[in-house]
Amino acid sequence: MPMNSYDDDSYEERDYDDDDSEDTVEKYVWQLLLMINPGDEEAAKKQFSDYRNEVEDQGDDDPIRLVGQVTDWRSSFEVDEDDTRALVEALQELISRFQDVSMDWDGDPDDDEFHEDIDAAEIFNRAYNQLKPYGYTLWSREADDEVAAGWITSSSDDESMLMVATALRINLRRGDQLS
Template identity: 35%
Template sequence: MSSPDHEFDPDDNFRQAFDDEDEMDLDDTEALVWNLLVLINPGDEETALRQFAAYREAGGEDGIEPDQVLWTLKDAIDWTSGFHVDWKDTESFIDCINQLAARYAIEIDWGGDTSDEDFLDGTDVPALMATAYDRLREHGYSLWNWNTDGDAYAGWMALSRDDEGMQQLAAVMGVEIRPGSDAF
């Protein structure tokens, strides 16, 4: 499988790639998804290709409905390049972020014993997300979260040097994102 023809360069002014009047077609959406996968899998094109294949397979011949793009992508990246946890599931959040960080040999100092029930009961996912955001920034990564419009938290991590490109790409995709220090 080869990557889409549209490569994302965070240094480009990506917002000008589409006019406001233009309707995005399937190829445009797939190019945007590919660009996001490249950003959240820095230096790991093999994983990005595998996730892109899973995303495309989920859409079948008809493709993915515009309102399902992010949810389909969530399923393709979950626990490898992204997270999606229930609003109160602090243990799963810690486990997932530890797994994401381990890809880049980063260990998160959560500020307490993550196997201690009292520690887990005394915190929440937004506080843990802010801690992870701060710790990842020390290593040149940013933790992002997107608006699930529900009782869950979801997001991904990428290189901090790509922060502007991530924000531009999310805007073009119509995805509301925030840094992990500012949970939805």
């Protein structure tokens, strides 16, 4: 997988050595940030800088928790899985980054009745199916119990996303694969 790099003080270009686990994790976090910010390398750079600052402050024992902190509601989300309103709002916020993408939720998410008969898995499924024709993939990542978490990538990055998720030990599924 080609590694992207840029000239910026917050990210030093490196020759990554697979034997250096800190650099390897950092390399995969960078790739993850590029993918969850499709077409917005500046956002990925900012989030990577924030990630590195959090690693300095908190350590690197749980890189995905730190990624979640620096990307929440910008390029990822974590909400209570029973709060379908928050889930729809989080998805709408992420989708708003993409031009010409519109969602048909098969109902009005502002209406209480919409939320009475729907759960997080169905919202993921609907959003996944709506995003796919635009060339985007909605992913669900494992988080704490009773938390819905995920991000959106370009569908062209699906294979790379699975490789990075495996390398970072993220339990990840496409939005249409939830039960």
